[in-house]
Amino acid sequence: MRERHRFWQRALRLLSLEIPREALSAFLDGEHSLHQEMWLRSLRKEKQQIDITIPLAEVPFVIIDMETTGFSPQQGDEILAMAAAKTLNGIVKERYFTLVCPEKAIPPHISALTGIQAKDVLHAPRLREALRSFLSFIHGGVMIGYHIGHDLSFLRHFLWKYYRTKWAAHFFDMQPMVEMILRCSCPTFDEALQYYEILCQKRHTADGDVEAMAKLWKVLLEELKQRNIETLRDLYAALSMR
Structure with a gap:
């Protein structure tokens, strides 16, 4: 039961990163899934606006x-x-x-x-x-x-x-x-x-x-x-x- 709860917690976090539902299995399986989640989160930040007045x-x-x-x-x-x-x-x-x-x-x-x-x-x-x-x-x-x-x-x-x-x-x-x-x-x-x-x-x-x-x-x-x-x-x- 606890494992199932953790599974859905991770699924919801990944959906918050706008990862399509059909692609979730690629990130919910495997020993590197937590690292991948952090990595994807950093990629999402790339979309933030930058200050164009910077020299x-x-x-x-x-x-x-x-x-x-x-x-x-x-x-x-x-x-x-x-x-x-x-x-x-x-x-x-x-x-x-x-x-x-x-x-x-x-x-x-x-x-x-x-x-x-x-x-x-x-x-x-x-x-x-x-x-x-x-x-x-x-x-x-x-x-x-x-x-x-x-x-x-x-x-x-x-x-x-x-x-x-x-x-x-x-x-x-x-x-x-x-x-x-x-x-x-x-x-x-x-x-x-x-x-x-x-x-x-x-x-x-x-x-x-x-x-x-x-x-x-x-x-x-x-x-x-x-x-x-x-x-x-x-x-x-x-x-x-x-």
Whole structure:
């Protein structure tokens, strides 16, 4: 009787987090269910509004990048690697990187591009596990990346697939920022790196690309400051006028 009471207590708490009823069983079973509940509660807090009057120099921006097997998680493409860097005023404070063991074989052309072979991910965590540590790392920051929409599509897809929850943290794409500053088209990350003479020693690796993006972000912050774009409000306004 007592166990049944505890079960329903937990079920009600999870429903308060807006977890669909059909997904409750995934969280009510297993030894990590309490940890998952706390983790989901922290994700819910990401939806809270942030003060857009905060100077950009004081905003914790988190640069993210993923290596994937394709462009569409809905069509079965998977995440192979995830990297992130916590920054403050353009300075990297902490880094994160993990390989991910996919469910299916890595396509040869993806191995050729990223350098990730089957033997490299043999002992890597599965995405369900890696996703928790990745999201815990980037929690509380404003995400930023070059063509970040690609990464966010995978993040949102698998967060819903595994945990039946949505996540709507604040984010910016570096690409329209670069075009706004340069006043010309700059569709690729490589073109932005070339313009600012930034060397990326490990291109098409998640950690290598994050390292290069961190260097680019430091330059962009200075460029924004010179244009009197000093707060999140200023940045939102400037980008909305493109």
